[in-house]
Amino acid sequence: MRYLRLYLHFLRFSFSRAMEFRLDFFFKIIMDCMFYVVNLGFYKILFLTTPMLAGWSEDQTMVFVSSYLLVDALHMTVFASNMWWLPYYVNRGDLDSYLIRPVSTLFFISLRDFAANSFVNLLIALTIFVSALANLQTPYTTGQLLFYLGCILNGWLLHYVLQMIFIIPVFWTQSGKGFNDFFFSMGMAIERPDLVYRGVLRWVLTLILPFALIVSFPARLFFGPATPNLFLHLVAVTLGMWGLMLWLWRKGLRAYSSASS
Amino acid sequence: MGMIEVSGLSKTFKVSTKEPGLLGSIRGLVNRKYVTKAALQNVSLKVQQGEMVGLIGANGAGKTTLVKILAGIIHPTEGKVSVLGFNPWDRNDQLRRQMALIMGQKAQLWYDLPALDSYMLLKEIYQIPEALYRQQIEFLSDVLQIKDQLKVQVRKLSLGERMKVELMGALLHRPNVVYLDEPTIGLDLMAQKAVRKFLKEYQREFRPIILLTSHYMEDIKELCPRVVLIKSGGLIYDGALTTIQKQFGERKKLILTLEEKLTTLPDFPAELGQLEMSENKLSLTTSRAQLNGAMDLLLKRYQPQDVTIQDPPIEEVIEDFLQKGQQ
Numbered sequence: 233m234r235y236l237r238l239y240l241h242f243l244r245f246s247f248s249r250a251m252e253f254r255l256d257f258f259f260k261i262i263m264d265c266m267f268y269v270v271n272l273g274f275y276k277i278l279f280l281t282t283p284m285l286a287g288w289s290e291d292q293t294m295v296f297v298s299s300y301l302l303v304d305a306l307h308m309t310v311f312a313s314n315m316w317w318l319p320y321y322v323n324r325g326d327l328d329s330y331l332i333r334p335v336s337t338l339f340f341i342s343l344r345d346f347a348a349n350s351f352v353n354l355l356i357a358l359t360i361f362v363s364a365l366a367n368l369q370t371p372y373t374t375g376q377l378l379f380y381l382g383c384i385l386n387g388w389l390l391h392y393v394l395q396m397i398f399i400i401p402v403f404w405t406q407s408g409k410g411f412n413d414f415f416f417s418m419g420m421a422i423e424r425p426d427l428v429y430r431g432v433l434r435w436v437l438t439l440i441l442p443f444a445l446i447v448s449f450p451a452r453l454f455f456g457p458a459t460p461n462l463f464l465h466l467v468a469v470t471l472g473m474w475g476l477m478l479w480l481w482r483k484g485l486r487a488y489s490s491a492s493s
Numbered sequence: 494m495g496m497i498e499v500s501g502l503s504k505t506f507k508v509s510t511k512e513p514g515l516l517g518s519i520r521g522l523v524n525r526k527y528v529t530k531a532a533l534q535n536v537s538l539k540v541q542q543g544e545m546v547g548l549i550g551a552n553g554a555g556k557t558t559l560v561k562i563l564a565g566i567i568h569p570t571e572g573k574v575s576v577l578g579f580n581p582w583d584r585n586d587q588l589r590r591q592m593a594l595i596m597g598q599k600a601q602l603w604y605d606l607p608a609l610d611s612y613m614l615l616k617e618i619y620q621i622p623e624a625l626y627r628q629q630i631e632f633l634s635d636v637l638q639i640k641d642q643l644k645v646q647v648r649k650l651s652l653g654e655r656m657k658v659e660l661m662g663a664l665l666h667r668p669n670v671v672y673l674d675e676p677t678i679g680l681d682l683m684a685q686k687a688v689r690k691f692l693k694e695y696q697r698e699f700r701p702i703i704l705l706t707s708h709y710m711e712d713i714k715e716l717c718p719r720v721v722l723i724k725s726g727g728l729i730y731d732g733a734l735t736t737i738q739k740q741f742g743e744r745k746k747l748i749l750t751l752e753e754k755l756t757t758l759p760d761f762p763a764e765l766g767q768l769e770m771s772e773n774k775l776s777l778t779t780s781r782a783q784l785n786g787a788m789d790l791l792l793k794r795y796q797p798q799d800v801t802i803q804d805p806p807i808e809e810v811i812e813d814f815l816q817k818g819q820q
Contacts, residue, residue, distance in 0.1 A: 328564075328566050
């Protein structure tokens, strides 16, 4: 409850601040809408030439695409701006003022800034997602839908964990740009169905850098047939990645040298 | 009684070095060289509840490193630290609820929001009971004379006002241990005075442990009966400020007030000190050892109306002391 109350403060602060900068507020909304149009347009064009993609029909693929747009919007709204700042906090010693507070430092630095201008985009992404679900020909029960939503939320948190794993090395390397660029390049794998990947790349994307588990695995579980192995794989890798991130975070804090005054 | 105990504390940093120029950068990319820099070396000290201690040293001496270790921000390489019975780098919430760190060069409040908004968040973070929160807001804003600025965005405040709202934010939860790192840096004289007055009053009222680092000797002189001198990471003095002046003040100033105005500077052996004149006054800056001989010589030549012997300013004594180190 205490952490919820703290988060409500963060929300209040972020909305007050975002509305101070009007131009930035509206520009961000326009930019994200363009991102949605480009992504949806890409698959629409693709389906003009083929009836199926990696075993999915167009209506199924649109649910998949709208799902990763939703994950992206959630990430941009809740975590992205905080994570953008973390390397600066580490290098400039600004992490000091978070470390002295009697509250989880990871919670504080991950959730402090809620991107209020991305919140409008989150609503747009949600609308696209609901509309894609409404057009889905595959029958599903409420239970299956709730399970799918749970898996998508898990994918959103996994996305956060993976990005943190790529950011935390800044405690040792000082510059996180290379890692960050690598994360974004690999992160594009989220936008494709995992069955299009073969061989070593598939092994990497489902186990080592499990971007394919963020949306593609949940979509496969949703469209069926849902296999226990697929679900166990999702749970085990997610837990493993959380463990790895927390371990790295603790090591990073131990290596933190702050900055001279 | 709570206290701080430090024993055998050392901290080293591994820093990369680079030859100048592009070639140096390429060499560094292939074969990076590192040097180990000792920021703290075998420091031991004890601070009792209610004490206000000044940490003095040149830039890079290790003062801030010491404060950051005590605050649990960085890990030491060696040594033991106990703050109110806790190991600070365990980052126990019980300890963190009882301490505050104020860095003169770093803002901790939300910049785009009024201070009162940030205080509401701090109330939640430190779980400050409503009654105490109101009492603290009332007391602190009153003593700091900052009531009217609490609803103004922090970024729109002057530097002095900003430091006051920062101080207020850091002390809202009434901490038992307060680390102040350069709290008056960059402030004008009036603001420095106001901050000092506030700290004095706060200390008298609540008796927390206060560790203060400052390059302004006025801060140390007014606030800290006890000082710790740090040079190149090592503790070279721990004791009363007045003792430094008495025991280690190498130089003395002898002033003779004469009946008549002097027109020319009299001849005086340079080895006995440096003589200066102004109106009817002759001033001699000499070493403690030479003082008697120099005074005998001057008193043989002049019959002054008044003779005074002054200790040099504390700033000079400490400067000398830091230059020479522990001898």
